[in-house]
Amino acid sequence: MIFTLRLSNAKALVLTLMVLCSGQLALCAAVDLRTGAPLDASAEVALFEIPKRLHELDVLKQEVRSVLEQLPYLNQPLQYEGYGYHGGYFPILDGLIDEPRWTLDFSFNRNILLSQVILVPALDHRANTSESYGFPRRFRVSTIAADGSVNVIQEWIHEDCPDPGRYPLIIDASEPRAYKVRLEVFRGEVSGDREVFALDELYGVMGLSEHPCEHVEASSAYTSLPYWGTEFVIDQKTSLGLPLHVKAENAERPAESDFVVSFESDPEPDCVVELDLGRNRKLGWVALFPAQSPSGMLIPDYGFPGNIRVELVRQTKAGGRADGRMLPREWIDQEPGQNVVAFNGGDLNARWIRIHMGDFPTHNQQQTFALGEINVYRLDTLYPIEAIRLEGFPAEAEADVDLLRDGKVGGHPVLFLLDWLNQLQERKQLKRLLENCTVLGEQLEARWNSFWRILLVDIAVLVSLIAVLFAIIQGVLRRRHSAALRRQVNSDLHDDIGSKVAAISLASAYVERSASEPMVRERGARIRTIAADMHHGLRDVLWLTDAQTDTLDHVMQKLADSVRVSIPAEQLELHATPPGQVPSTPVKLQVKRDLLLFLKEVLHNAASHAHATRIEVEVALVGRTLYLKVKDNGQGFNMKEYESFAPGHHGRRTMRERAQRLNGVLTVDSSTGKGTLVELKVQV
Missing domain, CATH: 3.30.565.10 (Histidine kinase-like ATPase, C-terminal domain)
Structure with missing residues (x-):
């Protein structure tokens, strides 16, 4: 049965993910909870834990993507009128003023005691953008009790409210519960040199069911029909799209998913789709879901009737039919866009619901009726439709009539609006978590890569230093060896050649003294002089090869000694x-x-x-x-x-x-x- 996947089950998916990946979620918890901006959490992770954390982040991102695939998403906006409320443009003020620049008072049915308030951001339909338009930056949301007391349930006064984008902002209402809501805006969105405030829709929630507002009053408004107007903020038409779940992998093609009838000739003025609930039921809402084109293209208001009236017929105690009663709301010459058209049953009892239709649009030169789904529910209870009967339609249309109660539109399961909005919030939070995981992963990757780069550089420098040190040591050892060898050669030369030169000098001196012939004495003196020169030359050679004399002071001393000699x-x-x-x-x-x-x-x-x-x-x-x-x-x-x-x-x-x-x-x-x-x- 449809709507079995309610908010609790969707949350269970997220909670299961949190339990499975609690460590990773703790790692990604370093975000500004007000703005959603990620903080630099990579510095909190020890360097040796980075590979483990990166693996955990990959697992977490896979789990998040898996959950995101099971959550609904926002459809492309098809809103060509009724954009919402526009408060006009005000000049920018330097400081925050004490009194609000815009005030909106919303009134619900007196029997409604609000538990939540939902603000749907407006869009700038002049540009193809997913950002909100005119969403307030500084504002206060309050409930007003029957005695006139005001209870603030949420406010952004001292800091800006984060831009929600296209996603709705859900605010919990605290005790005491009330049926009136006041929205006070102190600062709107800055647009050029002006401030602007705009809002698509405001919903009220009691228990597990959403409720439309019955009346709204604005302190000031900019009206540009049929696009902007104060009444459009409570018309139950938004840019969010249809409340649909993700299409199952084995879902049928769109052409086989929605109920489509093409009239070969002009249809009767009053065509009726009659729903049989099996017994009398207290009715909350009768919801009509626009169909999607069999071609898969987004065609605005494809096959949706221009005139709709809903008649309730109660079963009598005898089992017959009582007189029908028309619901007060009539759908006349309006365009639903991608919005559910809901008729308030007013808690009336009825077994049969007769939906009268006319003024069908023309498609491919034929009047066409198309509807994705019909839901009848009260609060969080969806009533089963036991049978559907057609009046004024071709006989062959009866074969596909069950498509009106198969729980799908275009192959997508239908959701309660509140379930859908809450799951959109969960999608937004998980997308933010995924973005934070990605940012954190990039930070950790950068730290890890930087560590390896620095380590490799350090290793290269260390190896280079070791190589240089080794070369220096080898050079020192070679020089020491060379110096030792030079000293040894010097010593050998001094001992060997020096002794021989000394012997020659002594022998020549003896000849010079002992010889009787003058020529012999002269030759002996000559030999002694040559021997002395050889001795001085040998000393010069030994000095040159002595490494201990390779300094300027030794050179200067040697030069002076050479002069004296x-x-x-x-x-x-x-x-x-x-x-x-x-x-x-x-x-x-x-x-x-x-x-x-x-x-x-x-x-x-x-x-x-x-x-x-x-x-x-x-x-x-x-x-x-x-x-x-x-x-x-x-x-x-x-x-x-x-x-x-x-x-x-x-x-x-x-x-x-x-x-x-x-x-x-x-x-x-x-x-x-x-x-x-x-x-x-x-x-x-």
Whole structure:
């Protein structure tokens, strides 16, 4: 039987989901409950728990999608008139005023004691949008008791009410219950440089049944018929669409789901669909659901009669029919859109309900009658229709008459309006939960990916550091090994060649002293001189290869010592920077070699070729500049000859080459008979 899936069952689906996924829901609970905006909950999750939480979120999203597939959804709005109430435009105010800008007072039947109030947002039908139009931002909803006392049941005064979109806003009414509702709006929706307030519909709920409002009064209104008007806020026509459930997977095609009759000739003026309830029943509502086109296209008011009247016939005690009684509401030249057309039975007793129809619309050049479903109910009880009889319709229409009581429209099961509205609310909440899950999943994914990126970068940096450290250690070990080898070679050279040179020197000295012939003594002296030179050359080689002397202070000391060895003291005037004033800056082997050999070449030229009696030498460090300066008072030479690199002057060429390798500045100044000045400046 239809309507077996009521609100409690739909909620049970959501509650079951909460029980199954309580951990995941707790994870997604970091949302602003007033605005629905998600907060950054990813920071609350420990890094090592992210994969587990991502899996839980995937499971939760699958469960939510599964539940969403079982919940109804909003249909495409087909509302071409009766958009609702429009309060007009007011200028924007900076602050919140004390008095409302718009006030609406709604009155229901005095027997109605409201438990809920439902606000249906209006839409801007000028644009294809799913957002609400003119829904108030700051407002108060109150109930007014019979004695005139006012009870506030909900208010957004100090903060804006979240935009509900197309979804209705359901507000619970607290005790004491009343049949009047007051809506006070202090701030509407901002539209350009103005504020606007609009509302599609207001419903009242008592128990498990919705009730239409009977009267409404507005403090101000903008009227533009047939679109906007105060009475349209209680006309039971909204942009929400028909209250239908999700179509079952095995549902029949729309063409086979709704009752459709095409008249080949003009129908009778009064066609009747008679419903037999089996016995007298106290009637609440007779609801007519518009049909959907067999083509599946959304055709407004497809086959819906232009004139409808409802007649109630009671069964007498004798089993016969009493006189019929017409319900006060008549449907004349109206368009239902996607709304249920309901006639209030006024709690009258009746067994038969006779629905008189006429003025059928034309479709494909034939007058057509189409209806999706007929429901008869009171409160939350749907009455079964035992039989349906047609009057004024073609005989073949009787074969499909049960489509009027199959509980479906276009293959979609029919729902009570209140059930449908509540399930729409659940859909909205679950969609928000799904969105929050998605946002949280993206945040966790970003954290997890960022962690791996940082970890991989750290690993790469660590591996690089280890490789560099390994290379440094290997270099240090190689240098240590090389230094040890150099020390060993130096020691071997000193011990081996040095001892032999010393033996030669001693032997030559003995020959020089003992020989009687002058020529032999001269040759012995010559050999001793050569041996001494070999000894000094060996010491220079050992100094160059000694890594412990690869510092600037050792170089400066060696240069000064070389000057003292090369020039006799009576001819020498030496100016050298004291060793304590020279830093221990590292010096490359090639620099050591070029500086030493450059100075020895200059000293050799001054001592051997210049025939000088006085040689001034300066070995100085000024800042980071090393100065080597040799000046003699010898015979000098022609600078043109020096610059021409004439054959036989290889020493001058090597001096320039060494100066270039040192990136130094070489200055040579000489003239015949006036001595020579050689100066080298090197940055160290």
